[in-house]
Amino acid sequence: MKKAIILVVMLMLAGMMLAGCGSTETKAPVKKIVIGLDDSFPPMGFRDDKNNIVGFDIDMAKEVSKRLKMDVEFKAIDWSTKESELNGKRIDALWNGMNITEERKKNVLFSDPYMESKQLIFVLTGSPIKSSADLAGKVVGVQQSSIGDEVVSKDDQLKASLKDFKKYPDCISAFMDLKSGRLDAVVTDEILGRYYMSKEMGQYVVLEKPMGEVGNYGVGFRKEDKELRDKVQTVLNEMKKDGTSAQISQKWFGADIVK
Numbered sequence: 231m232k233k234a235i236i237l238v239v240m241l242m243l244a245g246m247m248l249a250g251c252g253s254t255e256t257k258a259p260v261k262k263i264v265i266g267l268d269d270s271f272p273p274m275g276f277r278d279d280k281n282n283i284v285g286f287d288i289d290m291a292k293e294v295s296k297r298l299k300m301d302v303e304f305k306a307i308d309w310s311t312k313e314s315e316l317n318g319k320r321i322d323a324l325w326n327g328m329n330i331t332e333e334r335k336k337n338v339l340f341s342d343p344y345m346e347s348k349q350l351i352f353v354l355t356g357s358p359i360k361s362s363a364d365l366a367g368k369v370v371g372v373q374q375s376s377i378g379d380e381v382v383s384k385d386d387q388l389k390a391s392l393k394d395f396k397k398y399p400d401c402i403s404a405f406m407d408l409k410s411g412r413l414d415a416v417v418t419d420e421i422l423g424r425y426y427m428s429k430e431m432g433q434y435v436v437l438e439k440p441m442g443e444v445g446n447y448g449v450g451f452r453k454e455d456k457e458l459r460d461k462v463q464t465v466l467n468e469m470k471k472d473g474t475s476a477q478i479s480q481k482w483f484g485a486d487i488v489k
Contacts, residue, residue: 262301263458265291266321269306270400273425273482274327286482287325290344293474294465308399310375313337316452323462324450327419329377331445339453341463343446343489344475348420349378351437352427354408359415362441366391368414371404373397378417381442401426409433417441421483446489 267275267287275285283304295302307315312328315321317337329347330340353359359368365388372378374397382389389395396413398404405426407413416423420436427434449466451459469475476486 261299262303263291263295263298263323264303264305264321265323265325266305266307266312266315267324267326268309268400269304270402271326271422274421275304275325286478287327289478289481290466290469290475291325293469293478294462297465297468298461309373310399312375312450316450319452322451322455322458327421327447328450329419329445330448331377331380334450337453338450339456339459340448340450341459341466343448344466345421345447345487345489347377347445347447349381349417349441349445350420350423350439351441352405352408352416352418352423352434353414353437354411355432355435357414357435359437361437361439362388365415367393369394369396369412371396371398371407371413371416373401373404373418374399376401377419377445378441382417384442 267283269275269277269283271285273285274287275283278284283306288304291302291304305321307321309326312324313334316324324338327345327347328334330343334340351359351362351365359365370382370392372382372395379397382395396404396407398407401416401418401422404413404416404418408416409430420440423434423436427436449459449462451462466475470488475488479486479488
């Protein structure tokens with residue numbers, strides 16, 4: 231009899247444990263991708279008048295994350311330390327109008343190019359500067375660690391001819407100094423420069439001949455994160471095919487300029 235009672239109790243306890251297990255929901259850990267960006271690079275990624283991070287790259291990253299069923303976080307970083315932020319695993323990707331270069335490929339795994347990039351000279355309306363040769367004796371500004379910085383820094387003859395070569399933490403500061411007369415010219419990305427021109431019509435002039443080689447934008451990942459890169463690339467290809475990237479491009483540029 232005692233053995234029978236013990237057996238019944240054990241069966242009851244087992245049943246209660248199974249019932250308890252059955253009622254417990256096991257949730258998979260939330261997947262999230264942290265995007266590093268310079269939050270002063272309109273219209274690719276910048277803060278609006280409500281301090282929200284917005285832009286073309288932001289909309290693209292949000293749509294990719296949605297399709298991958300991943301949360302996304304946008305983290306403003308010092309652009310000059312972008313590779314350290316990425317490889318230090320403080321962010322998972324660099325998605326902010328980042329030019330693909332052979333030097334950067336040594337430390338960063340890139341997506342396919344998604345937009346063309348040109349470095350152009352921007353001056354005030356009425357400026358006597360009509361070409362790069364006219365920069366001799368002038369004060370020129372760039373964003374530190376940008377492609378514009380690289381283009382000017384690597385041109386020894388041009389750099390030696392300048393009266394001064396100033397580097398800024400962001401392009402907004404450079405354009406402010408150009409407007410105030412502290413700079414004679416800014417060398418920066420075409421998309422960013424033309425965005426500023428559109429906001430202050432008649433204030434600036436762009437010299438159409440590119441400085442250095444024409445480049446391309448890509449999304450940057452850690453070298454070992456090939457699986458994540460491939461997933462993002464697959465979705466970017468889908469967005470190009472179904473017209474989503476064209477719609478986002480129309481919103482920010484008034485045309486489909488996605489490669």
